[in-house]
Amino acid sequence: MKCLFIINPSSGTHAFQKSIDQFIGQLILHTNVNTIDTYFTRGKNDGLERAAKLTKNEYDFIVAVGGDGTINEIITGLIKSESKIPLAILAAGTVNDFATYLNLPNTPEAFRDMIARFKTKKIDAGYVDDHCFANVLSGGMFSDIGFLVTKEEKKKFGPLAYYINGLKMLPEQLGLSLHLKIKADEIEFEEDAALFMITNSSHVGGFPGVTPYASTSDGKLDLIIIKKGNVAELLNVFMDYKRNLHPQNPMIRYVQAKDITISCDEDIVYDIDGEKGQTFPVHVECLRHAVSLIIPDQDEK
Numbered sequence: 001m002k003c004l005f006i007i008n009p010s011s012g013t014h015a016f017q018k019s020i021d022q023f024i025g026q027l028i029l030h031t032n033v034n035t036i037d038t039y040f041t042r043g044k045n046d047g048l049e050r051a052a053k054l055t056k057n058e059y060d061f062i063v064a065v066g067g068d069g070t071i072n073e074i075i076t077g078l079i080k081s082e083s084k085i086p087l088a089i090l091a092a093g094t095v096n097d098f099a100t101y102l103n104l105p106n107t108p109e110a111f112r113d114m115i116a117r118f119k120t121k122k123i124d125a126g127y128v129d130d131h132c133f134a135n136v137l138s139g140g141m142f143s144d145i146g147f148l149v150t151k152e153e154k155k156k157f158g159p160l161a162y163y164i165n166g167l168k169m170l171p172e173q174l175g176l177s178l179h180l181k182i183k184a185d186e187i188e189f190e191e192d193a194a195l196f197m198i199t200n201s202s203h204v205g206g207f208p209g210v211t212p213y214a215s216t217s218d219g220k221l222d223l224i225i226i227k228k229g230n231v232a233e234l235l236n237v238f239m240d241y242k243r244n245l246h247p248q249n250p251m252i253r254y255v256q257a258k259d260i261t262i263s264c265d266e267d268i269v270y271d272i273d274g275e276k277g278q279t280f281p282v283h284v285e286c287l288r289h290a291v292s293l294i295i296p297d298q299d300e301k
Contacts, residue, residue: 008066008092032116047070071089078291097205122293123292136200141226178265178266180225224254225254
């Protein structure tokens with residue numbers, strides 16, 4: 001078998017980057033992979049452009065190594081290439097929600113075993129502004145923290161860096177109010193919101209079960225809106241989340257749809273798996289079964 005590693009060398013910790021050779025070595029020594037090419041990205045969209053050049057049967061599989069932004073670039077390029085080459089993910093970011101949700105391995109031995117079994121699953125992708133995303137698009141309360149946390153803070157504190165910055169911003173974030181106009185398939189409604197998220201998996205910002213009905217292969221995206229409220233109401237939402245009851249909370253609006261358009265009365269920055277979105281209105285589509293993903297031998301989600 002022949003594979004291509006597309007690697008973002010600036011993602012994750014130095015320790016993880018140094019371990020890439022171990023992942024490659026395990027594949028060469030203990031699987032039927034006999035040829036491995038590597039491509040190192042140097043800047044934005046390098047991963048997208050390399051993946052977009054792939055042709056059918058050029059490789060038996062691709063390995064994406066990097067954070068959410070890198071993985072989204074490679075997924076976008078892979079879809080554009082129409083090569084239908086299976087993808088494996090080595091998540092090297094700070095939080096890695098998508099990989100956590102699918103229980104993707106992050107040790108050389110477990111990754112080797114996954115490749116040796118070579119079980120694949122067709123997964124959906126979100127599509128917005130001519131780019132794809134694997135996990136989440138979000139706007140509103142705390143959604144811009146990812147742009148404020150420095151690479152140095154991520155390397156030093158890991159996921160804790162986001163929570164530290166979130167606490168610093170808490171007073172101003174609680175005052176945020178967005179008037180949203182939403183079309184989700186055939187449903188249209190308006191909502192005054194503190195936060196909205198459009199997700200492909202249920203794991204967001206390091207928190208599991210945020211959108212508990214989400215599936216990466218159901219052909220739908222899950223829109224969850226936390227309505228504008230006071231501190232007590234928002235705390236009640238959080239307590240219901242801890243009990244897995246938040247979809248029933250009156251402060252929550254939860255919708256599943258294939259096609260979602262959101263207009264906002266404020267031109268806020270929204271987040272697409274750690275990358276800045278462009279402008280409103282934002283139009284998001286679900287690309288059903290867009291990528292063939294190599295997964296561990298387990299129950300599918």
